[in-house]
Amino acid sequence: RRLDYRQAGRLLELPAPNALRALVCRALRSLNQLESALINAGVLDAATGRPVVADGSLPASRFECLVQACDLLLRPATSSHRPPGVHPHLAERLRGVRLDSDTTDSSQAQPHQLPRYARINRLLAQPAEVRARLSADGFVAIDDAEGGDVDSLRPGTYLAADAHIPDLLTFPAADSARLAVHPLVTGGALCLVDKASCLPPVCLQPPPGAWVLDTCAAPGNKTLQLAAMVGPAGRVLAVDRDAQRFCELRRRLVAMGAGDRVRCLRCDCLQLGDWLSQRCRDRITHILVDPSCSGSGLTARSVERQALDGGAGAGASDAESAAAKEQQRLASLANFQAMVLRSALTDYPSARRVVYSTCSVHSEENEAVVQELANSFADKGWRLARLMKSSWPTRGLSAFDCGPMCLRAGPGTDRTCGFFVACFKRDTGGSGAAARTAAFGMRKSSGRRRNRKR
Structure with missing residues (x-):
């Protein structure tokens, strides 16, 4: 029942694995809101958390329901991707449902929602080159590694140095989806990691x-x-x-x-x-x-x-x-x-x-x-x-x-x-x-x- 990224990608007919990773990250950040919406729409059973029917009239698993609902309800306004893989009956049941993506993201600011860390890959790029590209794409660097508060970072900003790990950049969790498809990440100059690893x-x-x-x-x-x-x-x-x-x-x-x-x-x-x-x-x-x-x-x-x-x-x-x-x-x-x-x-x-x-x-x-x-x-x-x-x-x-x-x-x-x-x-x-x-x-x-x- 656990779908890997490639299987889910074929299911959702998304154009690229990176788009799928961004979608899954967004679905996990908004898990509570999506689940409530699906329960209220009669898609998921409130007691078991599973789809109410298994006859093909709705997606077969909880995971499919959550990710497809996220693709339908929380797709960024700037995205050119249309969700052809969303189940028609699911789309019908969720017609008229609206979730505010900004409210959804901020409401998930719980201890388990961690900053997004990225390590500069010096085998392909130097720190100055990475900083220049991030700046050109609208990211603002904060240089104080000791005094910077990772939880107070606003979207579009990042800590440019870390007190423990060389070449580690720290972004707010809200930028996870944006980073997943950034050319520095897809090109290998930035490696998305957890700091502890x-x-x-x-x-x-x-x-x-x-x-x-x-x-x-x-x-x-x-x-x-x-x-x-x-x-x-x-x-x-x-x-x-x-x-x-x-x-x-x-x-x-x-x-x-x-x-x-x-x-x-x-x-x-x-x-x-x-x-x-x-x-x-x-x-x-x-x-x-x-x-x-x-x-x-x-x-x-x-x-x-x-x-x-x-x-x-x-x-x-x-x-x-x-x-x-x-x-x-x-x-x-x-x-x-x-x-x-x-x-x-x-x-x-x-x-x-x-x-x-x-x-x-x-x-x-x-x-x-x-x-x-x-x-x-x-x-x-x-x-x-x-x-x-x-x-x-x-x-x-x-x-x-x-x-x-x-x-x-x-x-x-x-x-x-x-x-x-x-x-x-x-x-x-x-x-x-x-x-x-x-x-x-x-x-x-x-x-x-x-x-x-x-």
Whole structure:
């Protein structure tokens, strides 16, 4: 029942995927108003949230009803697109219904509606060129990265600098649809991202000329960021085992100008040693581990999932069964995540920094995995690095020893999707109990000073 963009595009007969993305973004921002209009028009059932009939006289799913209603009722006045794909019976039932798009957008200014972030792709354009094009298209830059309030940005303005991520621009959520079809985005000079997803490469800190391994690379946003950081003398090895995701990854990297800096490998990252020579493994100094996770931190995804599934009408027994299945799924994911991180800490003798990240809010996938591996590898010279100790306020959960060393991000304070980042740094001088103490960033020299006094 969950339609991907291409299927929905054929359904709606839209002229281009970018137009569809803009439409879906607009439908999700206006979800409550569209749902109310459809219920009042007798299209959706108020109890279940699903279409009242399934005989073909109305769109077959909740998602189709919401998106087609958005295309009919909230199409921008400047759009030349006519909605031929809207179901005729749906159009008849919604005849005379009017929704004010400005009121609809502003009424959704809730904590989950985040700013729209875009990172400049230096592989194709320089910041000055991007700024000049945005200015020519009517966008006004605000240069104060520290003092700028992202929630007070008005449509048509943007923050031209970010306090944490280089080359990151911040736009108001109301400009999401406009940005989705902007030539800078469709041409690759701007990458639409979430700010939190840009944190792992920044925390990894690969210098120019470094060799970097991206273990679970698709769809490639972090790979592109890493390719720009290592420069023309560096290399990024981008690994993904899924055939469809791998093809999309390789196509996107070439289109975005990273083809000469990135080598794509389709294989299981846990079996990468069979694909790489010892000489190649010895050259890898920085590793990014961003494995498959529950995706519980992606607020937009959770809203979309609610829109697709209908959500309402589930009984208590169904909820308990779903909770049990979710716990089993989290345990399976955490086991896989620990295996990938363990491989990164074990199989690459020259590795100096390993960053582990997820777009999850569950401690089972975050602090629990990191603490287990920090304990296991303290004797092998790995310790946790304290990330952005003064500039990023949200830390890991205090219930875990590793919590203060890690970063968390969320829609409240940080105005991002939910995210988690931890960094392991190789310390060749640490061993034994001293290394286990250093694994969580604690002092380990006081005992030696006391011995000297004696």
